[in-house]
Amino acid sequence: MPKIVDHDQYRKELLIKCFDLFAQKGYASITMREIAKGLGVSTGTLYHYFPSKKELFWQLVEEQTRQDNQAIATALENAETLEERIKALFAFHAQHEDYIHKQILVGVDFYQQQDREEVINNETLKQMFEESRQLMTELLGIQDRALINFSLSVLMGLLLVRLFEGDVVPIEEQAELLRKMLTLYLKPQQKQEQT
Template sequence: MPKIVDHDQYRKELLTKCFDLFAAKGYGAVTMRQIAKELGVSTGTLYHYFPSKQALFWQLYDELNERDTASMNAVLNSTDTLEERITAIFDYIAQNEDYFFKQFLITGDFYQQQDREEILANETLKHNYELNRDFVTKALETDDPAVVNFAMCLATGIMVVRLFEGNVVEYAEQAQLLNKMLTLYLQGSALSDVNVT
């Protein structure tokens, strides 16, 4: 009897292995032939699932973002207040810091190999950014785009500083500061809305 293969699961397994490979060697440093060899599959099999290295990257990017969003939403489900949500998110990032560092470096390496206009026009990137924006909107319980952008930039900035400077910035400290700032900002916005009416 022929072996039944769950093609979607197999594709995801290949993507997981590619993440580790890109983290170790860099996106730009490996060819599809080298990727196939490292994964222990034929180049034909690799091209069956991914028509190009760029397509492989975008599928990897999509897969990672789906996993991260699901994991972060699970973290949010155990919280009630804004402070708890901010603390839980920053704790999650801290616990998975190496993974996020690798993701950042792989993405940077990929971007270096691409045309900026093509990246900005990419639908996968736009879709995943909107998922991230929706997550932050839900976590902070605000639809104020300036607040959402600020929180996203802060989280990314903290990771970049820690990546290049070490532990000079603490997640817990920044979570407390963000909570204080947002609480004051959101209270001020609510008061100004009341004063207008």
């Protein structure tokens, strides 16, 4: 009896394993042949699932974003107040900081090899950013898109600073500052809504 293969699941497994290869060698330095070797599959098998290294990368971005968003949602599912949600969000990123730093570095390496307009206009990337914004809107309970963009910028900026400076800027401190800023900003709006 032939072995039954769940092709979508197998493709996802290959993608996740590819991330480690990109993180070790860099997007620019690794070839499809080296990726296939690192995964223990033939180049034919790799090309069957991913027609190019660029397509493999975009599928990786999509898969990681969806998995990361699900993990974040799970981490925040018991947080009830804005303070608890912000603390849980920042704690999640602190716990996975090395992984996120690798994502940043791989993303920058990929970006350097591409035309800026092509990256900015990539539909996969636009969709993943939108899904992440929507998740933050739901998890933080904030409908103001500018505040969501601000919160994501603070978090991503913090992770970038920590990539280059280590723990000079404490995550907990920044989470508390963001909470205070959002609370103060939202207070007048909440009063208006109540009246």
